[in-house]
Amino acid sequence: MSLAASSTLAPARRESPVRRLRALGAPARRRKPKVLYAIVAVSGAVAIGAAQMALSVLTTQGSYQIAELTSQQRQLDWQKQMLYDDVAGLSSPQYLAANASALGMVINESPSYLRLSDGAILGASQAAVGASSVDAIGRGAVANALITDTPLVTDPDATIQGAPVVPVEVVPTDGTTDGGAALVVNTPPPLTDGLPTPSTH
Amino acid sequence: MTTRSTRSQRRRTVVALGVVLAILGGFIVRLVDIQVVSAGEHIEDSLVTALGSSRPLYGTRGSIVDETGQTLAGSILLYDAQLDPSNVGAITRENADGKSEKVSWPELAAEIGEITGQTAEEVQKVVDDARAVDPDSQYAKLKRGLSTEQYRALAALGIPFIYFDPHPSRTYPDGAVAGNLVGYMGLDGDALGGLEQTQDDCLSANDGKVVYERGKDGVVIPGTEVATPAVDGGTLQLTINRDLQWYLQQLIAEETQNQAAKSGAIFVVEVATGKVRAAADYPTVDPNDVDASDPKDHGSRIFTDPFEPGSTFKPLTAATVIDTGGQTPLSTVFAAGDEKFPNGAKVSDSFDHPTHEYTLTGVLIDSSNAGISKFAERVSAQTRYDYLKRFGIGDGSHIPFQGQGNGWLTPPEQWDNQTFYNTAFGQGVSTTIPELAGAYQAIANDGVKVPLSLVESCTKPDGEVADPELPEPTRILQESTAISVQQMMENVALQSTLASQIAIPGYRIADKTGTGEIAENGVYKRGVYFTTMIGFAPAEDPQYLVVVTLNEPTRVKSSAANASAFQKAMTQVLKTYRVMPATSAPTVLPKFAE
Numbered sequence: 203m204s205l206a207a208s209s210t211l212a213p214a215r216r217e218s219p220v221r222r223l224r225a226l227g228a229p230a231r232r233r234k235p236k237v238l239y240a241i242v243a244v245s246g247a248v249a250i251g252a253a254q255m256a257l258s259v260l261t262t263q264g265s266y267q268i269a270e271l272t273s274q275q276r277q278l279d280w281q282k283q284m285l286y287d288d289v290a291g292l293s294s295p296q297y298l299a300a301n302a303s304a305l306g307m308v309i310n311e312s313p314s315y316l317r318l319s320d321g322a323i324l325g326a327s328q329a330a331v332g333a334s335s336v337d338a339i340g341r342g343a344v345a346n347a348l349i350t351d352t353p354l355v356t357d358p359d360a361t362i363q364g365a366p367v368v369p370v371e372v373v374p375t376d377g378t379t380d381g382g383a384a385l386v387v388n389t390p391p392p393l394t395d396g397l398p399t400p401s402t403h
Numbered sequence: 404m405t406t407r408s409t410r411s412q413r414r415r416t417v418v419a420l421g422v423v424l425a426i427l428g429g430f431i432v433r434l435v436d437i438q439v440v441s442a443g444e445h446i447e448d449s450l451v452t453a454l455g456s457s458r459p460l461y462g463t464r465g466s467i468v469d470e471t472g473q474t475l476a477g478s479i480l481l482y483d484a485q486l487d488p489s490n491v492g493a494i495t496r497e498n499a500d501g502k503s504e505k506v507s508w509p510e511l512a513a514e515i516g517e518i519t520g521q522t523a524e525e526v527q528k529v530v531d532d533a534r535a536v537d538p539d540s541q542y543a544k545l546k547r548g549l550s551t552e553q554y555r556a557l558a559a560l561g562i563p564f565i566y567f568d569p570h571p572s573r574t575y576p577d578g579a580v581a582g583n584l585v586g587y588m589g590l591d592g593d594a595l596g597g598l599e600q601t602q603d604d605c606l607s608a609n610d611g612k613v614v615y616e617r618g619k620d621g622v623v624i625p626g627t628e629v630a631t632p633a634v635d636g637g638t639l640q641l642t643i644n645r646d647l648q649w650y651l652q653q654l655i656a657e658e659t660q661n662q663a664a665k666s667g668a669i670f671v672v673e674v675a676t677g678k679v680r681a682a683a684d685y686p687t688v689d690p691n692d693v694d695a696s697d698p699k700d701h702g703s704r705i706f707t708d709p710f711e712p713g714s715t716f717k718p719l720t721a722a723t724v725i726d727t728g729g730q731t732p733l734s735t736v737f738a739a740g741d742e743k744f745p746n747g748a749k750v751s752d753s754f755d756h757p758t759h760e761y762t763l764t765g766v767l768i769d770s771s772n773a774g775i776s777k778f779a780e781r782v783s784a785q786t787r788y789d790y791l792k793r794f795g796i797g798d799g800s801h802i803p804f805q806g807q808g809n810g811w812l813t814p815p816e817q818w819d820n821q822t823f824y825n826t827a828f829g830q831g832v833s834t835t836i837p838e839l840a841g842a843y844q845a846i847a848n849d850g851v852k853v854p855l856s857l858v859e860s861c862t863k864p865d866g867e868v869a870d871p872e873l874p875e876p877t878r879i880l881q882e883s884t885a886i887s888v889q890q891m892m893e894n895v896a897l898q899s900t901l902a903s904q905i906a907i908p909g910y911r912i913a914d915k916t917g918t919g920e921i922a923e924n925g926v927y928k929r930g931v932y933f934t935t936m937i938g939f940a941p942a943e944d945p946q947y948l949v950v951v952t953l954n955e956p957t958r959v960k961s962s963a964a965n966a967s968a969f970q971k972a973m974t975q976v977l978k979t980y981r982v983m984p985a986t987s988a989p990t991v992l993p994k995f996a997e
Contacts (some may be wrong), residue, residue: 215456244993253868261625261626264625265623268623280551283479283480283551284551284555285850286479287479290574291577293473293576293577294577294578295580295646295649296578296643299653303646309650309975311907311908312909312910312974312977312984313977313978314909314984315981315984319815324909324983325909325983326908326909326984328908335654335971335974336650336653336654336971337657341653342656343653344578344579344649344653345578345579345689345692345695346577346580347689347695348574348578348691
């Protein structure tokens with residue numbers, strides 16, 4: 203602006219003696235400004251403004267959605283952690299072995315193999331008689347603090363330590379504030395009707 | 404247009420321009436001040452102002468898995484609960500019926516205590532103690548290490564003055580299975596023992612941080628989030644098989660108790676690769692509850708405790724005299740139960756017998772000290788020392804284990820007349836289970852010694868896999884020598900007094916026993932021993948090496964105490980790895996010269 207202003211002031215400096223006067227040609231006829239350009243420029247600006255507003259609304263909405271999903275994810279994470287805590291230790295070998303022992307399964311001594319190609323039996327092929335080579339339930343020696351008090355699935359009166367379970371005293375609650383946490387038992391329910399099968403069509 | 408008016412106009416223009424420039428200059432100075440000079444200060448300010456907020460992004464410590472990928476150590480989140488004593492008091496909240504009710508502080512304390520396992524008085528004491536120190540206290544630790552379930556139950560109470568801090572913690576799903584190897588972590592997340600400690604570089608995570616600004620309703624303002632992501636730790640895979648490890652831990656516990664020994668151990672090595680498949684110690688530690696066990700049981704005696712090996716050194720001496728002394732499994736010596744050597748040394752066997760013409764095989768079968776001493780004379784002391792060094796005696800193992808012990812071998816120039824003979828049958832020397840297993844691994848692997856390893860690999864979250872750096876396998880015996888020693892050891896398993904106790908129906912196995920004396924304060928203990936049984940199977944193509952040791956068994960005091968544990972351990976190893984039963988018969992070698 204300031205530059206434009208100074209250039210309009212320039213003709214005022216007439217005191218310069220060296221300048222000669224000369225006739226100017228007829229000024230070119232000013233073209234009529236096209237209305238189209240104005241419309242394009244204005245509508246462009248409006249469009250930019252509108253787009254910016256729309257984007258801003260969308261991101262704001264998006265961030266609310268993100269907040270909602272994040273909180274949902276947090277809930278699910280907590281749930282996952284709780285479920286993980288519930289089953290922690292149930293996959294351990296000592297728990298499996300103690301359960302198997304409670305069913306009367308024994309760890310057999312030397313193995314035999316059936317060769318499919320000719321039906322030959324390799325190995326000593328003795329029947330599993332007598333006691334197991336280790337006593338996984340009576341003398342459970344590999345501790346696991348995660349499941350010390352967890353009853354076996356196959357024998358609810360025993361744990362991996364073989365010791366009888368200390369009966370849990372159920373504290374009567376008045377219903378308004380259920381402690382919840384203390385009463386959850388860390389064992390899957392025993393299967394009564396065989397293995398569950400998915401229903402398919 | 405007069406001159407005067409022109410002048411005043413110009414002056415006005417100059418003044419206006421000056422004012423504009425001055426203001427512009429002012430802005431520029433301020434801009435530079437904000438953006439350049441005190442930029443750091445302002446960034447810090449922006450982080451702590453009410454709107455700015457940040458939270459740590461915890462990286463997950465890598466898990467430790469076994470040979471098959473089963474988790475031995477994993478990470479979980481636990482929570483620390485704090486109270487703000489300045490706000491503690493009665494609260495008003497909605498009850499189950501949707502009506503608001505007032506709950507007093509002692510009632511709340513009782514509810515909190517029921518979840519955290521404290522009494523109402525204990526919870527109130529936490530607040531009272533904090534107030535006693537500072538009446539305006541805003542911070543009192545309630546309880547550390549709460550589970551997610553407890554944390555959510557506490558949060559569901561709707562108490563506004565209780566806060567939670569999550570912190571990553573460790574869980575060991577299999578409990579004491581491999582607890583002696585895996586190690587454990589402290590409450591503050593420091594690795595305190597075992598591989599957790601020695602492999603911390605692989606496992607540890609780097610925490611990150613996310614910085615953001617929040618609107619009034621707590622929603623993060625778009626575009627203000629700057630996150631430095633956390634880097635998770637790597638997954639450490641061990642060579643251990645956890646099912647085998649469990650069985651052997653259970654087994655050695657029972658056998659140690661049966662023999663009323665102080666401690667026991669079983670060590671399993673894959674012959675071809677040197678990979679440790681199980682390392683069971685008893686007594687040991689459950690990393691989930693470290694305090695429940697004696698601090699002396701927190702490590703792994705397998706790696707930390709050297710012992711005097713006894714007769715398990717005889718096959719090493721036999722390998723030496725065959726490899727370099729021109730002997731064969733059928734070479735003979737005359738040896739009685741008590742021998743007096745020309746240099747004055749005396750050597751006795753563990754049982755009385757007249758002079759026999761023993762073969763080298765027979766010397767091993769009867770574990771004759773006098774016999775192996777006579778064979779040992781046939782090579783120089785320096786040669787025997789060099790071979791023991793090649794076997795790796797006294798050098799520890801290449802497994803980086805916290806507090807690993809080394810055996811001790813006296814240099815030959817310091818051997819006296821007795822030591823010259825005693826070394827041949829493993830007296831006056833010491834070794835560790837990994838050293839001994841390493842030596843026998845070479846014999847079982849046809850003379851090629853492969854360094855033992857416990858760590859399979861470390862896989863970083865970006866997929867980069869790092870294998871442990873190990874020296875190249877080296878041939879330390881001629882193949883024919885190694886095969887001869889294997890054959891002799893198979894004959895020990897067939898013909899020694901323990902043959903029936905260690906036989907595995909359907910399989911050919913090889914073994915050697917050792918009954919080492921125990922020195923205490925420089926004096927040998929009377930009547931108690933450190934007993935060893937080491938062997939491999941199948942004898943015709945050795946694949947697995949098993950070492951069983953008992954410290955001071957008292958029911959049976961000799962290495963016969965180890966027979967049952969060895970037989971069961973080897974059977975389980977052969978089953979675990981589906982090793983096929985033998986289809987050929989062993990070559991029976993004579994015990995005495997014919």
